[in-house]
Amino acid sequence: MALGAPTPTEDMTALHEVVLEFPDNRLLIDLCGEFDRHLAEIEQKLSVQIIRRGNQLAVLGETGMREQAAAVLTTLYDRLETGRTVEPADVDRELRMDTSPDEETPGSQLEMFRGGKVEIKTRKKLVEPRTDAQKAYVQSLFEHELAFGIGPAGTGKTYLAVAVGVSMFITGHVDKIILSRPAVEAGEKLGYLPGDMKDKVDPYMQPLYDALNDFLPGKQLAKLMEDKRIEIAPLAFMRGRTLSNAFVVLDEAQNATTMQMKMFLTRLGEGSRMVITGDRSQIDLPRGVQSGLRDAERLLNNIPKISFNYFTARDVVRHPLVAAIIEAYEADEKQG
Incomplete structure (x- = not known):
């Protein structure tokens, strides 16, 4: 995980949520999007609830969905850390793509x-x-x-x-x-x-x-x-x-x-x-x-x-x- 990337932790008082902590509030604002539109898109597509608590985002929902939502948020935050922007198309891509940062495409020579x-x-x-x-x-x-x-x-x-x-x-x-x-x-x-x-x-x-x-x-x-x-x-x-x-x-x-x-x-x-x-x-x-x-x-x-x-x-x-x-x-x- 990139330096400064959010760290997921299980909330011991509510095992049905995953908490992500983001060290840079400015990047967190960009991650959420204007009027939290990026969070709303993730909530709608994955049937989860995302609650903002200071520099943290709590993801509530079924196990598979909340883990996927947490992975999407982490990937988008990593993107912001590299100096790139997050647009609605980027959120859509991460929700659709079934890949992980460590994955290689079998047989690819490129x-x-x-x-x-x-x-x-x-x-x-x-x-x-x-x-x-x-x-x-x-x-x-x-x-x-x-x-x-x-x-x-x-x-x-x-x-x-x-x-x-x-x-x-x-x-x-x-x-x-x-x-x-x-x-x-x-x-x-x-x-x-x-x-x-x-x-x-x-x-x-x-x-x-x-x-x-x-x-x-x-x-x-x-x-x-x-x-x-x-x-x-x-x-x-x-x-x-x-x-x-x-x-x-x-x-x-x-x-x-x-x-x-x-x-x-x-x-x-x-x-x-x-x-x-x-x-x-x-x-x-x-x-x-x-x-x-x-x-x-x-x-x-x-x-x-x-x-x-x-x-x-x-x-x-x-x-x-x-x-x-x-x-x-x-x-x-x-x-x-």
């Missing part, structure tokens, strides 16, 4: 996966997986030349892939980043869009621009795109290319046809990494057209060097209602 915590370094921020499925996905992106991320919206499939791509780019593991999507309308006809080719395809590519803007300063991103070291292009523009020494992401792959998927997968060149992300429940292809993502999953699932990573509604990291909405639609599909 130092970043030893010790339980995973951080993806970009120019603007550190990105940390918030669920066990996300952590396994990030590991597969670093360790496999070809990886699939399949699951519902809001599970971080594309966001984490772009973060890993930026990390590998700034550390010199790849020379360029190439992001692509099928230019397929999501269930509605938009008609003819004005402007040149870039103006026409940019609306389809906007989520990829949004992710890049989270990880790279605006001026640097603009220069890299001008120099073609970062490219964002529709899937159709990939034909005929060999993508060497690049980190390549195909987003919304459920809207690629079988022929497009085969074309894209065979672009993989020496020194490159390729990530395919998609959601099988959001196919916008015309009726009767087979999704290339489904075919790729069926045909490639037994190739050892290709990684398939799956997400569920439990991995949704957007608004909590998003997970409930996804679960409601999934339940309806099963009944139908």
Whole structure:
């Protein structure tokens, strides 16, 4: 445990609580959050009660839950001691993740996966997986030349892939980043869009621009795109290319046809990494057209060097209602 970290003690007069003592009151305020919002989140998720007594926090509840709450509070306090902040996303991550500081990921050859915590370094921020499925996905992106991320919206499939791509780019593991999507309308006809080719395809590519803007300063991103070291292009523009020494992401792959998927997968060149992300429940292809993502999953699932990573509604990291909405639609599909 870090120097100055809280020390848990069993209250001899009330064995149903764990008491944590925090030596730095300023850090304790940050740990609790504005209006104790961080404590309230832990209480709600773990069905415990947290009482503040000076520089102590008493955790009351069932044995397993109170021990987990105490571990979450200790981990977050350790984070504050290193000079980092604690945001709601950090609380959410610690509540979701089933890891300990001493844990190693079995079989991992990467130092970043030893010790339980995973951080993806970009120019603007550190990105940390918030669920066990996300952590396994990030590991597969670093360790496999070809990886699939399949699951519902809001599970971080594309966001984490772009973060890993930026990390590998700034550390010199790849020379360029190439992001692509099928230019397929999501269930509605938009008609003819004005402007040149870039103006026409940019609306389809906007989520990829949004992710890049989270990880790279605006001026640097603009220069890299001008120099073609970062490219964002529709899937159709990939034909005929060999993508060497690049980190390549195909987003919304459920809207690629079988022929497009085969074309894209065979672009993989020496020194490159390729990530395919998609959601099988959001196919916008015309009726009767087979999704290339489904075919790729069926045909490639037994190739050892290709990684398939799956997400569920439990991995949704957007608004909590998003997970409930996804679960409601999934339940309806099963009944139908």
